[in-house]
Amino acid sequence: MAAKLLPIGLLISALACKPPSASEQMDSAVSWVGTAGMAGEAWLRHASPDKYTRQTLELSHKSLIDIGTSLLKSLPAGIDSATVDSALARSSTHIALMAQLVEQKNSPDFRTLLDSLYADERVVKQLADSVEAKEQ
């Protein structure tokens, strides 16, 4: 009985470990950039605690780095990996700097970086749309 179930178990494990597609990863990247933007806006309005904001920005930064690492291996043909890599790297760098500015309670510089992040957000969204179109 156990011998019969083993291949089924292995098949399920293999399928369950199937990595997300490139467009799913790009959607996730868009989500994390958007999360960082919303968390930043709330902090600038003094409507959320410093610790929450910093932790959320750090989580967004880490998630974007993880996505970038695995995404570049699975991008569909016709998408320039250097463009994707630089867009994600720029966003994650901005988010990391924003986390530091929360620590320093530096709102003016934070506002400037947040505006840059909005520009990054538009680029990442456009890239996500391109990846999705290529995958279909």
Place this chain on the structure above:
Amino acid sequence: MKKILQITLGIITSVGGFLEIGSVTTAAQAGALFGFQLLWAIALGTICLIFLVEMSGRLAAVSKHTIVDAMRERFGFPFFFFVLIGMVLVAFLVLIAELGGIGFALQILSGLGFPLWALPVSLVVWLMMWKGTFSLIENGASLLGLVTISFAVAAWKLNPDWSSVGASLLPTLPEQDKVKYGYLAVSILGASISPYLMYFYSSGAIEDEWDRSYIAMNRVIAGFGMTLGGVLSICVLIVAAIALRPKGVQVDTFPQAALLMTTALPRWGFYLFAFSMLFACFGAALEISLAIAYFFAQGFNWNWSENLEPSKNARFAFVYTIIILVSAVPLMLHVDPIRVTMLAMALTSATLPLAIVPFLFLMNDPIYLGKYRNGWITNSVVGIVVLISFVLAIISIPLQIFGG
């Protein structure tokens, strides 16, 4: 006058106790990913829940039996034991998710990680169970849960297109992500039709010594209370669809969910969300712990009542003590409560027939209900919704898991 007060309190507690981590997470994920498109699932689940809650109260008021008592008596212990294993396993997962929800709410307020909160939160829940009475748990926690009405305020302030909201009450399929859509529909139905609520409600009716004079009151409380609660769930979905979806923000983690109301209520949205989750999950954790203890005590014919001293029903108190403390362990080991929630809600849908089909048999048995047994409308509505949930669960859960 006393009945009117009881009805008012019943409706208020139903509204305050309706939302919990499952309903908030599933509705927020659905809104963020599919806009208003999954509103029908909340509406369908709420309609089914209204019937089920009304049935639970009617069974207790007429037969003086809780669901578990009647199930064991009618179908015998071996069958009951089979149901017990399924129900308790799912309820245990839901309890982990609720305790995680409290921990996460405290995490976003304090900055201290939720694993650190797992044990203190469990101890507070246990202490409330140990020292509290049934009415304190039923009314106190639910009254605090009224802060969740802030979701309705947020939805109203975002001024949704009400014609689109109305149109989404009819099911439609998305062009993409059909598996995820199905899985979310199943999870929403599981979050709405929570069997533990039936066990809690019927046991509560016995604790409150309901008789046949409560049948009309039971109908009003179930109808109005659950409808208003369902409206709150719909509001969560609306807020997520308007505030998160345009930015592409998905609700994969709790810090992302915490941003839900910051667009509609810029100054207080973050804190209202945190306190909504804190009180809603606290109330739900108490109800689930109590429902599990009721399930064991009534099934094994032990003494049971939340109004008795623990020394007078030691085995009942022992069950909730163990179950609460064990639930804290996965959280201390960093198990993600959002993932547990989604799994628990989908499994709830998959196991619904186990809980509901025997209950439908009971509700049609003249020995227990006499002339108060179910009519064809109640049987049809509950039967069809349970069938839809089960079929969707059987199809979408494997696809979701296999799809990574």
